Amino acid sequence: MTTPDPWPAPRAREPVHATISLPGSKSLTNRALILAALADAPSVVRRALVSRDTVLMARALTSLGAAIDTSAEDWRVTPGAFTGDVDVDCGLAGTVMRFVPPVAGLSDGSVSFDGDAHMRNRPVGEVLTALRGLGVDVSEGNRLPFTITGHGRVRGGRVVVDASASSQFISALLLAGARYDEGVDVRHDGKPVPSLPHIDMTVEMLRAHGVDVADSDANRWAVAPGPIRAVDHVIEPDLSNAAPFLALAAVTGGSVTVRDWPRSTTQAGDALRDILTRMGCTVALSPDGLTVTGNGPLHGVDLDLHDVGELTPTVAALCALADSPSHLRGIAHIRGHETDRLSALATELTGLGAEVTEHPDGLSLRPTPLGPGVFHTYADHRMAHAGVIIAAAVDGVAVEDIGTTAKTFPDFATFWSGLFPASAEAP
Structure with a gap:
């Protein structure tokens, strides 16, 4: 099936509850x-x-x-x-x-x-x-x-x-x-x-x-x-690829469980447990996997993401939806990732109405209502993750080149859409 471009990512109208298995790291x-x-x-x-x-x-x-x-x-x-x-x-x-x-x-x-x-x-x-x-x-x-x-x-x-x-x-x-x-x-x-x-x-x-x-x-x-x-x-499941799915629980007030989350791992994505807790979610690791439950408004954070820079796009998207200011720092190196992620995030979030200040090594975000528009990905799968998170919480957001997610998650768009209740709407 051909996916339209830009992709009309689903908008959640009620909490998302799901248990998922993710591809390997x-x-x-x-x-x-x-x-x-x-x-x-x-x-x-x-x-x-x-x-x-x-x-x-x-x-x-x-x-x-x-x-x-x-x-x-x-x-x-x-x-x-x-x-x-x-x-x-x-x-x-x-x-x-x-x-x-x-x-x-x-x-x-x-x-x-x-x-x-x-x-x-x-x-x-x-x-x-x-x-x-x-x-x-x-x-x-x-x-x-x-x-x-x-x-x-x-x-x-x-x-x-x-x-x-x-x-x-x-x-x-x-x-x-x-x-x-x-x-x-x-x-x-x-x-x-x-x-x-x-x-x-x-x-x-x-x-x-x-x-x-x-x-x-x-x-x-x-x-x-x-x-x-x-x-x-x-191969363990890719914990960084878990980021948008766990974020979906956070922004919709739902609950998402990722199966087979390791008790001990060297993957940077394991830091999501602490980050989402600090933003106001309930996080629990059990034999069933890692479960994140959204508990209402997300709170802003001050985070040094130097060691886990690949999580920045997802965290920045959540910060743009939070109820208080955030500062993400220590991540000058992600300018050399698939794209200059700091510049790209500042451009795309600002384009939807966010108040974002770009620093040499990070971003500052202040809460402001977001509106419709196209979120561009710059051929970067993590940027696409940020886009679908925003789209789940904001009316009228479409994501350009969702196919770039095939870099680490084939058929991401179909999998993502399948998590939404029937009442979910596209822009």
Whole structure:
């Protein structure tokens, strides 16, 4: 079925009550695929997320020489020799653009990288500069498109990077580091690294594969050279993708349960429990999953989202609907995500009547009535999440390019619409 553009997102006329199961985590799936492709034997990635980003990752690793069977819910990965000249399509997947080049250095062919037009503006230079310092032959320039000419091995060793723009710069080097002759010793020099839980996720997964990782010193992560043991992974639900659904409970005064919420996790989305509690919701974790119940007006918050910046679009949408001012800070790095999310959020929320002040590292929002209009997404799935949240609470809001949500949640629009009572209305 063709979805109109802009999409007339449903408006809730009564509380939404639902229990849902979400697709797997993109972050976990793509890390698991990298490690499986570099492992010493075949393994299985169970409950893998099937989305544009993960399919692009599977295709990239397959083109390099691994065999990945994506025909079933569980993906079987068989490592192979990285040979031949290949082209890698990064699409809009930061994990493909940043995680695959360190792997490509182990090939014995020429590996060319490019992606969507928006992707050419996303930062990757720190990874490329680091790879050059570790002995990898990388073409000139620090943006897409670029080419890595592999020689079958990488020297490795110590490298200093400024990862203040993205924690993925660190994870990219760590994931392939055990296969380098000298391993890799990554030192960060710059402003604090954002999204540290994502580096914790990388380290935890490496250790599960038997890789020796030292991370006790601040701003230093060292991976010892050695084999990467084959391990089967069961992918957790994507907790950041839970954000708009839990927000739906908050804005409608309903109750939404996300099944299989882990008791312990390195996913940034787990911070939603504290954030939504602070905004006035009731949050309960039980064997059934995580349940959020809306209790009336949402309250403004003052939050440092530095470690969980991917949640900013959803939180900003909720703050625009709150009954008191909010300030979101510590998130200058999300200007380098799929789009400049701070500028995009300020533009789109202001366009609907919100009072938003954009700061170098965040946003301030004051309560004001919102009205109808088109919420633009800038080819960014998280912006689409913000748009549908506003649309659920405000008359006449449509969301442009809802299809961009396929990056991490295929057929999102149909799933979202199915949660609304029959009395829900489109603009």
